[in-house]
Amino acid sequence: MRFVPHTEEERREMLRVIGVERIEDLFADVPEAYRFPPLNLPEPLTELEIRWELEALAEANIHTGQYACFLGAGAYRHFIPAVIDELLRRGEFYTAYTPYQPEVSQGTLQAMFEFQSMICALTGMEVANASHYDGSSALAEAVLMALRLTRGERPKVLMFPTIHPEYRAVVHTYVQHLDVRLEGESGWTLHQLRQPLLLLEELEAHLDAETAALVIPYPDFLGRVLPPSRLRETADRVHQAGALLIAVVNPIALALFEPPGNWGADIVVGEGQPLGIPLSFGGPYLGIMATRMAFVRQLPGRIVGETVDLEGRRGYVLTLSTREQHIRREKATSNITTNVGLMALAAAIYLSVMGRHGLRQVASLCYHKAHYLAERIASLSGYEVWREHPFFHEFVVRTPRPVAEINRILYEGYQILGGYDLGQADPELAGHMLLCATEMNTREELDALVEALGEIGPAREG
Amino acid sequence: MPEPLIFEYSVPGRRGVEMPEPDVPEAPFPEGFLREDLPLPEVSEVDVVRHFLRLSQMNYGVDKGFYPLGSCTMKYNPKINEEMARLPGFAQLHPYQDPETVQGALALMYHLQEFLKEIGGFAAVSLQPAAGSQGELAGILMIRAYHRDRGEGKKRIKMLIPDSAHGTNPASSAMAGLRVVNIPSDRRGNIDLEALRRECDETVAGLMITNPNTLGLFDENLMEAIELVHRCGGLIYGDGANMNALMGICKPGEMGFDVMHYNLHKTFSTPHGGGGPGAGPVGASERLAPYLPGPIVAIDRERTVRPDEPVYTLVWPERSIGRVRAFHGHFGVFVRAYTYIRMHGPRLREVSEAAVLNANYLLARLRGIYPVPYDRLCKHEFVIMGKVPGTPVRALDISKRLMDYGFHPPTNYFPLIVPEALMIEPTETESKATLDAFAEAMRRIAEEARSDPQRVQQAPHTTPVRRLDEARAARQLILRYVPTSEPRPTLAQA
Numbered sequence A: 001m002r003f004v005p006h007t008e009e010e011r012r013e014m015l016r017v018i019g020v021e022r023i024e025d026l027f028a029d030v031p032e033a034y035r036f037p038p039l040n041l042p043e044p045l046t047e048l049e050i051r052w053e054l055e056a057l058a059e060a061n062i063h064t065g066q067y068a069c070f071l072g073a074g075a076y077r078h079f080i081p082a083v084i085d086e087l088l089r090r091g092e093f094y095t096a097y098t099p100y101q102p103e104v105s106q107g108t109l110q111a112m113f114e115f116q117s118m119i120c121a122l123t124g125m126e127v128a129n130a131s132h133y134d135g136s137s138a139l140a141e142a143v144l145m146a147l148r149l150t151r152g153e154r155p156k157v158l159m160f161p162t163i164h165p166e167y168r169a170v171v172h173t174y175v176q177h178l179d180v181r182l183e184g185e186s187g188w189t190l191h192q193l194r195q196p197l198l199l200l201e202e203l204e205a206h207l208d209a210e211t212a213a214l215v216i217p218y219p220d221f222l223g224r225v226l227p228p229s230r231l232r233e234t235a236d237r238v239h240q241a242g243a244l245l246i247a248v249v250n251p252i253a254l255a256l257f258e259p260p261g262n263w264g265a266d267i268v269v270g271e272g273q274p275l276g277i278p279l280s281f282g283g284p285y286l287g288i289m290a291t292r293m294a295f296v297r298q299l300p301g302r303i304v305g306e307t308v309d310l311e312g313r314r315g316y317v318l319t320l321s322t323r324e325q326h327i328r329r330e331k332a333t334s335n336i337t338t339n340v341g342l343m344a345l346a347a348a349i350y351l352s353v354m355g356r357h358g359l360r361q362v363a364s365l366c367y368h369k370a371h372y373l374a375e376r377i378a379s380l381s382g383y384e385v386w387r388e389h390p391f392f393h394e395f396v397v398r399t400p401r402p403v404a405e406i407n408r409i410l411y412e413g414y415q416i417l418g419g420y421d422l423g424q425a426d427p428e429l430a431g432h433m434l435l436c437a438t439e440m441n442t443r444e445e446l447d448a449l450v451e452a453l454g455e456i457g458p459a460r461e462g
Numbered sequence B: 001m002p003e004p005l006i007f008e009y010s011v012p013g014r015r016g017v018e019m020p021e022p023d024v025p026e027a028p029f030p031e032g033f034l035r036e037d038l039p040l041p042e043v044s045e046v047d048v049v050r051h052f053l054r055l056s057q058m059n060y061g062v063d064k065g066f067y068p069l070g071s072c073t074m075k076y077n078p079k080i081n082e083e084m085a086r087l088p089g090f091a092q093l094h095p096y097q098d099p100e101t102v103q104g105a106l107a108l109m110y111h112l113q114e115f116l117k118e119i120g121g122f123a124a125v126s127l128q129p130a131a132g133s134q135g136e137l138a139g140i141l142m143i144r145a146y147h148r149d150r151g152e153g154k155k156r157i158k159m160l161i162p163d164s165a166h167g168t169n170p171a172s173s174a175m176a177g178l179r180v181v182n183i184p185s186d187r188r189g190n191i192d193l194e195a196l197r198r199e200c201d202e203t204v205a206g207l208m209i210t211n212p213n214t215l216g217l218f219d220e221n222l223m224e225a226i227e228l229v230h231r232c233g234g235l236i237y238g239d240g241a242n243m244n245a246l247m248g249i250c251k252p253g254e255m256g257f258d259v260m261h262y263n264l265h266k267t268f269s270t271p272h273g274g275g276g277p278g279a280g281p282v283g284a285s286e287r288l289a290p291y292l293p294g295p296i297v298a299i300d301r302e303r304t305v306r307p308d309e310p311v312y313t314l315v316w317p318e319r320s321i322g323r324v325r326a327f328h329g330h331f332g333v334f335v336r337a338y339t340y341i342r343m344h345g346p347r348l349r350e351v352s353e354a355a356v357l358n359a360n361y362l363l364a365r366l367r368g369i370y371p372v373p374y375d376r377l378c379k380h381e382f383v384i385m386g387k388v389p390g391t392p393v394r395a396l397d398i399s400k401r402l403m404d405y406g407f408h409p410p411t412n413y414f415p416l417i418v419p420e421a422l423m424i425e426p427t428e429t430e431s432k433a434t435l436d437a438f439a440e441a442m443r444r445i446a447e448e449a450r451s452d453p454q455r456v457q458q459a460p461h462t463t464p465v466r467r468l469d470e471a472r473a474a475r476q477l478i479l480r481y482v483p484t485s486e487p488r489p490t491l492a493q494a
């Protein structure tokens, strides 16, 4: 049996020591009617055979290394330096459990402390946890945290309408049986959606004594970045109303733009996947969560802190565990236990090896390529690009034909994976495509997309 | 020598990875948007490699040795899993690609759903949840939605949870807005049926059962407990953390569990990663299947032309509780679990048998050295008391001393119903020789406790750091690196 080392003789000896005759005797306490059901699974494969099978399954996909890819919408293709996987594959890292025993887990603990420090540096916040599942569940937890911080006396949460639609969906799932009202997200016209500053004003007008938090995306799902100076005013208004400001961020964008800590956010969450983590069809990714020191006792998840050992040497431990489920049970800040530690390690290695210079370079490349692409598409007839607001590496294009149709032609005729069909997120946005460019898209790819879109153009008559 | 923080290697102007120059004209940045500083480390690639490699050497993993951490199923993580998850045809897929371009990935997810259904005896499975705890939340939300649809949502607000349960069970219930009612265990470590009966009324949403329970025991009252709760209209949630004892042994779905999460990072050999990622798929009975979190993978009947060439697509269960995360779940973890299940097939039963054999063997070796609070046949794990009568030595001391003998400690102080609990889960991938060596270390520690208790109480002696001052960590709250030039933020200042 693969991965079970016992010989027949050892098995017999072990049974003898236990004092039973047969292995089946160990299951005498299982109700007989249900004991040893058939397992109708395909017959076992050897390592060589499973490799064949999985290689065939993998080859049945078209991947982003084969076709030029302009999809973003919350999952981004970035350059991943070779050192990351080399280090992640250290068995001491990836075959360890959550570091409950600090004396034999200093590697994980120190790396998490460094990760927390880097997330604080990026977001401009004072404290970060050691990761949450992904950006969307981190947002849901941030909303719950804001409800606790306002002592459950404020049932309303204002959600900016252009937060990632799946993040909004996750927040809905989490609060569906709680006394919470999510407002502001939907019912906007195309015209309004096109004016983020107007949306911001509208949401601010709904701040009141019932409001626990306002959630702002930065950049938003449509790629746009709100002016930090304007967000500073928002923060003031939110705080005057006694509410909290939650920001949902893209960490790569924070290499360029004023971090939310500087404009007054109270809780910052985001998807850390762009920090050296492969697309992997949507997961595992990395939830980022940071806040102010004053709120640390309501921050969910693992937190690593510095301390000393018996001999006065610096060391690291999981701390503030009185927030957590294993101590507080139903009174815990969250149920989270296993997080995504290895992904946080990947991000820590990524941020170390890119450093302040490399990360800026990546962010700038994304910015320049997306702007180049936007400008070129804007010059095509039949296409309209939303360019009136600053954007990072994604932007909206109104297309002359249904987005799905264009994507199909791009895929079949040009070996291009086109943009995200925004009609899926909001019917108001039907006929609009969200395009993303990163440092991975060469100029040739950008030009090829522009050319293809030009050729596709409006649907021909008849 | 403690390893410096990566920040402490930083030298202004030093660079790691260089990116290419832009191959497009540069666009101007908007005014008033840019940040001034970006206080990340400035280090070379060599610095990074050596730093993290040294950190790894301060860690203990299954690849290094025996890791009998109870409830965590720290079995060997096959290396083939890692390679398969990294195939470009998997690792480089964007989650929003058209289903037509990701048929291989969807097929893998579909089959994994089917395998898990078969192993657990459930009608349907959703792979969405990111870990066991999120699976619990999803399952409890499903239970709530089910009651709501029967007009009983407001009434059924009580979740019954045995006192031996993991802390996530009450925490997940509270997150779903339920009131937690503790059910005591009886003298044999089973759910106390009398206490359960007293709570069974029309306000019960459900009962959360971990079986085998956290004492490692198959609950002898299981069928009665399920029956009692079903009769009062409640549903049964299964905490599947302990499925490693049950593959091919019995199917929770057939026994009356309505919904259960699996931990792919326990039972199905995906590595724990020093704290994740895991994956916590949920299985559901017929009546709860429509409520599963979505999306899930199904065969696209319309587009399938030939039955032997099914076309797969993402669909939403009819009355889904919604999404619990963006995209389709921890796909990279699914590839590993799929690989593992395919390498075992029906012989997964032998995995569970060997896990139970190993646990009972080790229990037999330790009996007589340490007190065993609930001494009967165990399943994949067992709980002893970390006490040596007549000595001041505690479970924690024994755990720490085990490190000096080259072993990872068991789980301490859980379940809460056993004082000085040491919860030991050997898993099936350990040899008799390893178990013997561990038992021998445990015996010697018990001896040391009598002859030289201080040595045990001050352990570990051989690890990169000695015992750490946790109280101090919680008091001073240094939670990030701050350059010495800056003041450290403290709670008082905040």
Ligand SMILES: Cc1ncc(COP(=O)(O)O)c(C=O)c1O
Pocket (backbone or CB within 6 Å): A336, A337, A338, B071, B072, B131, B132, B133, B134, B166, B168, B210, B214, B239, B241, B242, B263, B278, B280
């Ligand atoms: C019995 C039990 N239930 C639930 C959980 C939670 O699972 P996870 O850590 O995957 O969230 C665990 C493990 O941590 C467990 O041991």
